[in-house]
Amino acid sequence: MNFLYGVIVIWNDTTLRIKQVWEESCREMISMAYIPTCTCGLEGVHSRNPESGHPQGRSLDMRSKDVPFHLRMPLLHHAQQKFGSDYLVLLEDDHYHIQRQHDSFGRPAATPKSVEV
Numbered sequence: 063m064n065f066l067y068g069v070i071v072i073w074n075d076t077t078l079r080i081k082q083v084w085e086e087s088c089r090e091m092i093s094m095a096y097i098p099t100c101t102c103g104l105e106g107v108h109s110r111n112p113e114s115g116h117p118q119g120r121s122l123d124m125r126s127k128d129v130p131f132h133l134r135m136p137l138l139h140h141a142q143q144k145f146g147s148d149y150l151v152l153l154e155d156d157h158y159h160i161q162r163q164h165d166s167f168g169r170p171a172a173t174p175k176s177v178e179v
């Protein structure tokens with residue numbers, strides 16, 4: 063995995079799982095040679111959505127613009143299935159937002175429908 067300059071990641075069970083499952087998904091759906099790029103970690107300022115989970119270390123964003131267009135939604139669905147219902151994968155304009163739906167302290171996050179980044 064590559065990291066955009068300036069991205070700050072705290073490694074915990076959630077972010078390590080996001081990294082592992084996303085890398086596996088990309089290998090399975092795109093190619094063995096594809097290296098995903100993390101574009102946002104802790105430093106994400108999603109002021110409109112305090113439940114995005116970035117400041118709490120339970121979300122990472124991944125670049126989508128280098129994913130072949132016809133594979134963007136299949137990759138999302140493939141990854142979502144691998145993550146299971148504890149995690150949420152969204153395709154935004156130029157990135158995937160991946161978050162654990164509950165924060166590190168066990169408090170429930172907002173319902174997935176209200177999540178935006």
Ligand SMILES: [Zn+2]
Nearest residue numbers: 122123159179
């Ligand atoms: Zn995000």
